[in-house]
Amino acid sequence: MMKLIKSMMPLALLITVFTLSTNAQTSTAKSRIIVIGAHPDDPDGDAAGTAALFASMGHAVKFLAVTNGDAGHHEMQGKPLAARRYKETQESAKRVGVTYDVLDNHDGLLMPTVDVRLQIIRKIREWQADVVIAPRPNDYHPDHRYTGVLVQDVAYMVAVPNIAPDVPALRKNPVFLYSRDRFQRPNPFRPDIVVDISTTWMKRMAAYDAHESQYYEWMPWIGHYLEEVPKDKTERFKWLVKRYDEVINSEFRAALTKWYGAEKAAKATYAEGFEICEYGAQPDEEEIRRLFPMLKK
Secondary structure, eight states: OHHHHHHHHHHHHHHHHHHHHHHHHHHTOOOEEEEEESSTTHHHHHHHHHHHHHHHTTOEEEEEESSOOTTOOSSOOHHHHHHHHHHHHHHHHHHHTOEEEEOOOOTTOOOOOHHHHHHHHHHHHHHTOSEEEEOOSOOSSHHHHHHHHHHHHHHHHTTOTTSSTTSOOOSSOOEEEEEOOOOOSSOOOOOSEEEEOTTTHHHHHHHHHHOHIIIIIIHHHHTTOGGGSOSSHHHHHHHHHHHTOOOOOHHHHHHHHHHHOHHHHHHOOOEEEEEEEEEEOOOOHHHHHHHOTTOOO
16 A cells, blocks of 8 residues: 555656646736727727736737728728728837737728627637727717627627637637726716726827827817817827826726725826626636736735
């Protein structure tokens, strides 16, 4: 019996070492995040600060625009505008530290079709996403709403092998999150996860700045404040930072306290929030902290 126990010890030791090694790999595994927006600047507005934080920590982030943005301007349109906006996405990607893909669907005409659903399924699978961030399906813009519907529609299908079989199905369903909005019907946004982006706020602003056609031209034109935009690039950026400066609301502040503790939360100056979608994986607090390792008290 003693000989048998002695003969088994190396194997037991090997199993222990393997288990410890596996657990260490799991605890230090890098998150893979995909942020999906309707237009070629929407992912930036939804999560650029959080994306920059993830990227600085060595995690992998992809931005995906579901349309090519070929209608979002008052002077340009069609292929020239789509080409310009694609170029802007690549500049933004450099500044934030992400990769940026743009699907070739027309701006303003997006519908939640099976074809577009399959496009998004493939993108999420190819990225091997752990976390998917997208808009809620209640928004003023139909492209935003239908992007939310499309992502809801893929939340189960990404794990079904016989759907889009040309790309292997995910073996684990991602956590699906909604990006923040201010719409109250049918229910207001709920900040389940709030990330302190005080250190990456200026990277978020730099991402906005990369989308010149939108933040300095189209949105000021459609919003009737084009005359406010300075011509000088340096002054223009200062104007942009001032325009998008915002105070953290009480709900975000409460969530920051939960995730960071009172002392750190009190020092936060900027934050981005996300709501857990009831579709997809349902993470507990431990899993959220694993996926979002910047949430430290």
